[in-house]
Amino acid sequence: MPGPAVVELVGAGFAYEDGPAVLSGIDFAVPEGRSLAVLGRNGSGKTTLLRLLSGGLRCRSGRLRVAGEDVAYDRKGLTRLRTTVQLVVQDPDDQLFAASVGQDVSFGPMNLGLPEGEVRARVRAALEALDITALEDRPTHLLSYGQRKRAAIAGAVAMRPRVLILDEPTAGLDPHGQERLLAALDGLRGSGTTVVMATHDVDLALRWADDAAVLTPGGLRAGPVEELLGDAELLDAARLRRPWAMAVARLLRARGLMGADEPVPGTPEELDAWGARSARRG
Numbered sequence: 001m002p003g004p005a006v007v008e009l010v011g012a013g014f015a016y017e018d019g020p021a022v023l024s025g026i027d028f029a030v031p032e033g034r035s036l037a038v039l040g041r042n043g044s045g046k047t048t049l050l051r052l053l054s055g056g057l058r059c060r061s062g063r064l065r066v067a068g069e070d071v072a073y074d075r076k077g078l079t080r081l082r083t084t085v086q087l088v089v090q091d092p093d094d095q096l097f098a099a100s101v102g103q104d105v106s107f108g109p110m111n112l113g114l115p116e117g118e119v120r121a122r123v124r125a126a127l128e129a130l131d132i133t134a135l136e137d138r139p140t141h142l143l144s145y146g147q148r149k150r151a152a153i154a155g156a157v158a159m160r161p162r163v164l165i166l167d168e169p170t171a172g173l174d175p176h177g178q179e180r181l182l183a184a185l186d187g188l189r190g191s192g193t194t195v196v197m198a199t200h201d202v203d204l205a206l207r208w209a210d211d212a213a214v215l216t217p218g219g220l221r222a223g224p225v226e227e228l229l230g231d232a233e234l235l236d237a238a239r240l241r242r243p244w245a246m247a248v249a250r251l252l253r254a255r256g257l258m259g260a261d262e263p264v265p266g267t268p269e270e271l272d273a274w275g276a277r278s279a280r281r282g
Helices: 047-053 075-082 102-113 116-129 146-156 173-190 202-208 225-229 232-238 244-254 270-280
Strands: 005-015 021-031 035-039 062-065 085-088 164-165 194-199 211-216 218-226
Touching: 005 047, 021 047, 021 062, 021 194, 021 218, 035 047, 047 085, 047 116, 047 164, 047 194, 062 075, 075 085, 085 146, 085 218, 102 116, 116 146, 116 173, 146 164, 146 173, 164 244, 173 194, 194 202, 202 225, 211 225, 211 232, 218 225
Parallel strands: 035 194, 035 211, 085 164, 164 194
Antiparallel strands: 005 021, 005 062, 211 218
């Protein structure tokens, strides 16, 4: 069962200056200890939603709450928010600015006024979590794209947030880079960090997330990922395609080859493993 909400939007709406409403009347809670995929077509408001959750944008209507309390957009309130919620934007070059990886990752903890020893410990732990310890002294401009992605995430992780929000973190990565990043995120989830990922990749969402939030022109709907991604009408409204894994599982179940309670294979490798197990049982 989902835990209590760490951060939530209540009746939230937002419009950019001189533009139409991007989001309106949004109720959205991020429960503790869950992995959550935010899905929607390009232009659906995913990035706006993430920025509202992290305090980068302020609701034009409604409110943002952290641990059940309304966020105050003063220095104290925003500091509390940013030690609870951290956003990593899609393009790491919009986030990295220091000369070296270690300096960049240390920037947030130093701004909190932490003792030098605590800063060093946080940097070391964040680099280890993202598997980039060897890059600590590497100039950021000499990193590969995938390394820059992980360095940007490490900078957020060093803040020790309860909720880590990622905007299209796998965009631009090759398959190997995606797998390395997902392994790092699994490690963070295992250590207690709640991870929210915006994506338009339904297959990735089905494989990775516990829950999903789907943005459509009619609003936002949230729930267990398999339930939402099995709703053809909802996916059509969001202009998202159906996950191949659910189509395969539906076919196998219709032919009596897969039990209704068996987990859906999320990757070709998982489907191969399922096939091998089925062959042994047969």
